[in-house]
Amino acid sequence: MILSTPSTPLAHGLSVWSLAPSLLALAAYALAALPGAGAWARRALPLAWGLHGVAGLAHLFGIGLVMQGARFGFAPALSATAWMVLAVHAVESRFVPLPGVRRLLAALGGGTLALALLFPGEGGLYPASPWAPLHWMLGLASYGLVAAAVLHAAWLDRAERAMRLRMKKPGLRAEVTAPVSAPVPALPLLTLEKLTYRFVWAGFVVLSLALALGVWVTPVWHWDHKAVFSLLGWAVLAGLLAGRQAFGWRGRMATRGLYAGAVLLLLAYVGSRFVLEVLLHRPLVSAMVGGGA
Structure with missing residues (x-):
């Protein structure tokens, strides 16, 4: 209001x-x-x-x-x-x-x-469709869920590195591998991994809904940076989840795929808007639906 x-x-x-x-x-x-x-x-x-x-x-x-x-x-x-x-x-x-x-x-x-x-x-940004605000909210929700997955994946990577280091040097104290500046939740690795990919699944589903709604409500589809990076991010997450289901991908290879998909999604809206607002100083258009998340 x-x-x-x-x-x-x-x-x-x-x-x-x-x-x-x-x-x-x-x-x-x-x-x-x-x-x-x-x-x-x-x-x-x-x-x-x-x-x-x-x-x-x-x-x-x-x-x-x-x-x-x-x-x-x-x-x-x-x-x-x-x-x-x-x-x-x-x-x-x-x-x-x-x-x-x-x-x-x-x-x-x-x-x-x-x-x-x-x-x-x-x-002065106005939706070109009554469904556009839902598209924006779904896109934002997918950003938040994927960001939560990335945070958990970073904890998972750090916990796995600490475990491998302790296996090589059994006398090394746990606090040496997990300083206060980069805390790791005290969770079993399997639990942390399960939480990570639950967030990936949730973010992927919401992102798929956002993209489908964006295609539906966009009068004329434009292959702009936002649409291309959004679809690339969606494809990387889809490949990650498919590889996990079919081939049991886990560990660093899986988390790197998650990081790559998250970076592509970040470039989709945040990156394109940063270039327009800060580098090119171009104002927002008066109406927007957007083909991407």
């Missing part, structure tokens, strides 16, 4: 309705990232996540700005993806133990939110 009495726009197209919760969220993220902060840090992370969501909604819908329409540049897309990763963590931590990752997630949320404040993107 757009407020009927918009406030004066701030620099870079921000309003107090998005700036105030963003600054409060950054402060809460900073507290959550502090080492040894105890219970206050644990409470600060969900508070930061909530304020982050409020700021994202206010920015997306242009609340408090004169120019209406959706606003979704490359940095807000990254910020929303990080917000979804934190949401996944909040749900997942209720079922499986994930100690030692709070500071990493706080840094991820705070860093992407700060980037969104610096590069908020242009306003």
Whole structure:
């Protein structure tokens, strides 16, 4: 909903309705990232996540700005993806133990939110189809799920390396292979691997729905960078899942395939928008459906 009495726009197209919760969220993220902060840090992370969501909604819908329409540049897309990763963590931590990752997630949320404040993107973006917002939300959800899979895959790779190193040097202490700067959840390798590829499957299914809906609602299909990279990312994830089912792919080969698919998806929207907004300084078009995620 757009407020009927918009406030004066701030620099870079921000309003107090998005700036105030963003600054409060950054402060809460900073507290959550502090080492040894105890219970206050644990409470600060969900508070930061909530304020982050409020700021994202206010920015997306242009609340408090004169120019209406959706606003979704490359940095807000990254910020929303990080917000979804934190949401996944909040749900997942209720079922499986994930100690030692709070500071990493706080840094991820705070860093992407700060980037969104610096590069908020242009306003006045209107959907060319009533189904376009669903396409955008599905694309964003697929980004968040694949990002969660990448995070778990990185933990899995690090845990496997630590295990191999301990097998070569039995006297080596565990903390030497897993410093605080790169924590690994205390989960069995098979459990961590299962979680990783559950997120891959979920992200792939949602991405497939987003792409199918994008094809359906796009009046004229354009083979732009977003469409090409989205389809390439989808193909890599499809190949990874097919190879895992047919040939039992696992370990480094599988995680490298996941990383490659995630990079292609990142280039699809975030990369193309970064080039247009930051390098070429081209404004957003007034109507967009988009063939990719």
